[in-house]
Amino acid sequence: MTAAMDISVTRVERSKLQDLDMENLPFGKYFTDHMLEADFENGEWKNIEIKPYQPLLLSPSVAALHYGQAIFEGIKAYKDREGHPFIFRPQDNHKRFNISAERMQMPAVPEELFVEGMRRLISLDQAWIPMKNDFSLYIRPFMFSSDELIGVRPSDTYKFMIILSPSGPYYAAPMRIYVEEKYVRAVPGGVGYAKAAGNYGAAMYATAEAKKKGYDQVLWMDAFEHKYVQECGTMNVFFIIGNTAITPGLEQGTILGGVTRNSVITLLNEMGVTVEERDLSIDEIVAAYKAGEHMEVFGTGTAATISPIKELGYKDMSMTFDLDKWKIAPAIKKTITDIREGRQADTHGWMYKI
Numbered sequence: 001m002t003a004a005m006d007i008s009v010t011r012v013e014r015s016k017l018q019d020l021d022m023e024n025l026p027f028g029k030y031f032t033d034h035m036l037e038a039d040f041e042n043g044e045w046k047n048i049e050i051k052p053y054q055p056l057l058l059s060p061s062v063a064a065l066h067y068g069q070a071i072f073e074g075i076k077a078y079k080d081r082e083g084h085p086f087i088f089r090p091q092d093n094h095k096r097f098n099i100s101a102e103r104m105q106m107p108a109v110p111e112e113l114f115v116e117g118m119r120r121l122i123s124l125d126q127a128w129i130p131m132k133n134d135f136s137l138y139i140r141p142f143m144f145s146s147d148e149l150i151g152v153r154p155s156d157t158y159k160f161m162i163i164l165s166p167s168g169p170y171y172a173a174p175m176r177i178y179v180e181e182k183y184v185r186a187v188p189g190g191v192g193y194a195k196a197a198g199n200y201g202a203a204m205y206a207t208a209e210a211k212k213k214g215y216d217q218v219l220w221m222d223a224f225e226h227k228y229v230q231e232c233g234t235m236n237v238f239f240i241i242g243n244t245a246i247t248p249g250l251e252q253g254t255i256l257g258g259v260t261r262n263s264v265i266t267l268l269n270e271m272g273v274t275v276e277e278r279d280l281s282i283d284e285i286v287a288a289y290k291a292g293e294h295m296e297v298f299g300t301g302t303a304a305t306i307s308p309i310k311e312l313g314y315k316d317m318s319m320t321f322d323l324d325k326w327k328i329a330p331a332i333k334k335t336i337t338d339i340r341e342g343r344q345a346d347t348h349g350w351m352y353k354i
């Protein structure tokens with residue numbers, strides 16, 4: 001792809017923005033006026049278009065619906081105090097998108113199409129980025145196989161798209177989490193490190209079972225011994241025990257390498273908190289809990305940033321945490337939100353100007 005990427009732009013005749021109730025924005029429900037669409041054919045990306053948000057016309061035989069070659073990303077855009085729009089770390093999501101693509105035997109998407117395409121789309125719809133504390137524009141790039149053929153083989157054609165959804169404050173209510181010992185999410189050698197659509201479908205049954213027991217989500221454990229902590233829903237997980245933060249490492253390829261996880265590790269280090277990326281067993285957690293150590297437990301992800309965990313249910317034991325005593329998690333949440341919304345200097349180059 002050349003430097004001057006050719007994007008054809010068709011604008012809506014009438015914006016839907018005036019119909020939007022900014023006070024009532026459930027996550028992922030409303031979409032902006034435009035979307036980006038591109039086709040991979042004969043080994044190259046073509047037909048790059050920004051056009052009015054609209055349904056797709058697909059053949060029932062389209063490969064992605066049958067065999068699940070489908071991946072996605074989740075990113076957020078914000079406005080700073082002066083109203084300038086920024087995207088949080090889009091290059092990192094682009095790198096991860098191509099890691100997912102490779103694992104699913106799908107073509108790479110060039111940075112220019114992913115990041116510059118996103119920038120062009122958002123600049124067209126920038127009036128949709130809410131300029132209020134805790135509001136943002138959620139960006140959903142995705143790709144799926146589009147051959148019309150129900151043979152089990154990688155597709156020759158793919159569609160890459162970006163859609164945008166304005167979202168209101170994602171109230172991260174403290175969660176009750178069930179330590180899952182029967183079902184597993186990922187295995188070494190599997191696709192756990194990819195943001196592949198099927199990973200989420202495969203997680204729904206166990207999550208529904210946990211909800212029946214009164215929990216919000218499951219904490220996935222390793223596939224062999226059901227002993228080592230992995231992650232939670234669409235969040236990585238951190239345990240602060242004493243003054244040390246522990247989060248599972250990425251080397252086994254069973255957890256998603258979150259951009260928020262990476263940002264939180266950086267900020268914890270800057271706060272002087274020791275961070276250990278390593279195996280963490282449920283026995284170690286139970287022992288720290290029983291010893292009465294100071295503990296803060298939380299999930300990290302683009303949607304909610306930092307989600308406190310107030311209770312862990314493990315076998316017939318319930319471990320509850322006193323959020324009023326937490327210091328580190330709330331400080332991290334404040335710093336990251338202040339950087340994103342322009343109240344604190346962006347010393348890491350995380351904010352990409354639109």
Ligand SMILES: *Cc1c(COP(=O)(O)O)cnc(C)c1O
Binds near residue numbers: 300302
């Ligand atoms: C997206 C996701 C995360 C969080 O990643 P971020 O880049 O921080 O949004 C964590 N775990 C899973 C399984 C995910 O899908």
